[in-house]
Amino acid sequence: MHGIRNVAVLEKGYIGGGNTGRNTTLVRSNYRQKPLHDFFEFGLKMWEQLSDELNYNVMFSPRGAMFLGHSDSDMIKLAERGDAMRASGIDVELLTREQVAKIEPLLDMSRGARFPIVGGLTQRRGGTARHDAVAWGYARAADRLGVDIIQKCEVTGFVRDGDAVIGVETTRGRIGAGRVGICVAGHSGHVAAMAGLKLPIESQTLQALVTEGVKPMVKSVVMSQSLHCYISQSDKGGIVMGGDPDNWPSYAQRGNPMVTHFAIANAIALIPALSRLRMLRTWAGVTDMSFDGSPIIGTTPVPNLYLNGGWCYGGFKATPASGYTYAHTLATGAPHSLNAPFVLDRFVQGATIDENGSGPMPNSR
Numbered sequence: 001m002h003g004i005r006n007v008a009v010l011e012k013g014y015i016g017g018g019n020t021g022r023n024t025t026l027v028r029s030n031y032r033q034k035p036l037h038d039f040f041e042f043g044l045k046m047w048e049q050l051s052d053e054l055n056y057n058v059m060f061s062p063r064g065a066m067f068l069g070h071s072d073s074d075m076i077k078l079a080e081r082g083d084a085m086r087a088s089g090i091d092v093e094l095l096t097r098e099q100v101a102k103i104e105p106l107l108d109m110s111r112g113a114r115f116p117i118v119g120g121l122t123q124r125r126g127g128t129a130r131h132d133a134v135a136w137g138y139a140r141a142a143d144r145l146g147v148d149i150i151q152k153c154e155v156t157g158f159v160r161d162g163d164a165v166i167g168v169e170t171t172r173g174r175i176g177a178g179r180v181g182i183c184v185a186g187h188s189g190h191v192a193a194m195a196g197l198k199l200p201i202e203s204q205t206l207q208a209l210v211t212e213g214v215k216p217m218v219k220s221v222v223m224s225q226s227l228h229c230y231i232s233q234s235d236k237g238g239i240v241m242g243g244d245p246d247n248w249p250s251y252a253q254r255g256n257p258m259v260t261h262f263a264i265a266n267a268i269a270l271i272p273a274l275s276r277l278r279m280l281r282t283w284a285g286v287t288d289m290s291f292d293g294s295p296i297i298g299t300t301p302v303p304n305l306y307l308n309g310g311w312c313y314g315g316f317k318a319t320p321a322s323g324y325t326y327a328h329t330l331a332t333g334a335p336h337s338l339n340a341p342f343v344l345d346r347f348v349q350g351a352t353i354d355e356n357g358s359g360p361m362p363n364s365r
């Protein structure tokens with residue numbers, strides 16, 4: 001698109017082995033603030049065309065992404081979010097408890113439910129996509145355009161000419177480059193530090209789990225901010241659940257039973273029938289938590305060095321918009337209008353975009 005062909009993607013492990021292949025595959029644009037609405041809605045429209053564009057089935061499944069409301073105050077917050085989305089031109093529906101029950105008949109809607117459900121907010125065009133297919137589809141399309149994808153190649157340092165970055169040192173040798181883009185999720189702080197940058201990002205472990213496969217029982221993506229949990233059913237039939245990140249910084253790519261226990265207990269309180277299922281596996285990834293809950297895409301104070309990170313627990317859904325705007329930024333040396341609000345400099349200028357709590361886990365970044 002920008003006419004640039006001499007591009008190399010360096011990956012210390014294998015393509016899709018990071019958070020891209022570890023997430024719970026939720027795709028939506030139901031954020032709270034205008035810059036994120038514009039960015040994620042642009043991305044959602046790209047998701048709708050992505051299988052055609054890549055000529056690879058990414059199994060995008062717009063089954064609806066529904067937040068549950070458990071109290072009057074929850075419903076006020078959901079109504080505010082819905083109003084803000086509509087003001088940005090994004091369709092969304094505030095639901096009564098009867099409408100929620102119709103979408104998900106297995107939710108515990110009884111008056112005696114441990115966490116009563118009084119309504120919801122759904123974005124029907126939201127849903128899921130198969131994460132590893134997204135990685136493979138993009139890799140194949142990039143390869144076809146002449147991009148070199150070099151796996152098992154860890155960046156260990158930056159080559160400098162004065163202040164400017166002019167290449168990278170890797171475990172497979174030195175590679176010269178006119179521009180270098182960092183895009184390493186939970187390792188953003190570690191890699192940026194090699195160039196002398198200290199980022200407003202902390203690395204935290206986020207985990208998820210999946211049960212054995214069963215016949216269709218959860219139709220949409222069900223999220224509860226009050227309970228810090230979310231539930232969906234994979235195309236293979238497994239019930240996928242997630243909860244809070246660990247509340248301490250870590251590079252450990254593994255979860256812990258306490259968080260799993262919390263997520264399962266809350267999911268069962270919402271859908272009691274889940275208690276009959278056996279857990280198949282749990283896993284975790286190291287997420288890059290920015291201090292305002294919004295991503296960072298743009299230039300850095302180091303000439304020729306660019307940054308894409310700070311995705312917290314929500315960067316999978318960003319994949320098309322993130323790639324599109326980062327490519328624009330790397331090619332032109334300046335942000336696209338969609339990522340202009342998300343530059344690193346916002347933390348210096350006091351122009352942070354506070355989206356903490358825009359996902360299912362309100363108290364975490």
Ligand SMILES: Cc1cc2nc3c(=O)[nH]c(=O)nc-3n(C[C@H](O)[C@H](O)[C@H](O)COP(=O)(O)OP(=O)(O)OC[C@H]3O[C@@H](n4cnc5c(N)ncnc54)[C@H](O)[C@@H]3O)c2cc1C
Binds near residue numbers: 017154155186283308
């Ligand atoms: C359990 C879990 C559930 C999630 N659920 C969702 C969800 O439902 N929806 C959503 O939108 N987001 C979700 N996310 C977040 C999402 O997965 C991430 O934000 C997104 O995948 C980040 O993509 P990325 O390409 O920036 O990072 P990654 O896919 O992690 O890729 C970064 C790569 O950089 C490589 N790397 C690191 N250091 C170096 C180095 N020195 N040299 C070379 N390579 C290096 C790593 O090996 C890695 O493969 C979830 C994350 C987790 C962990």
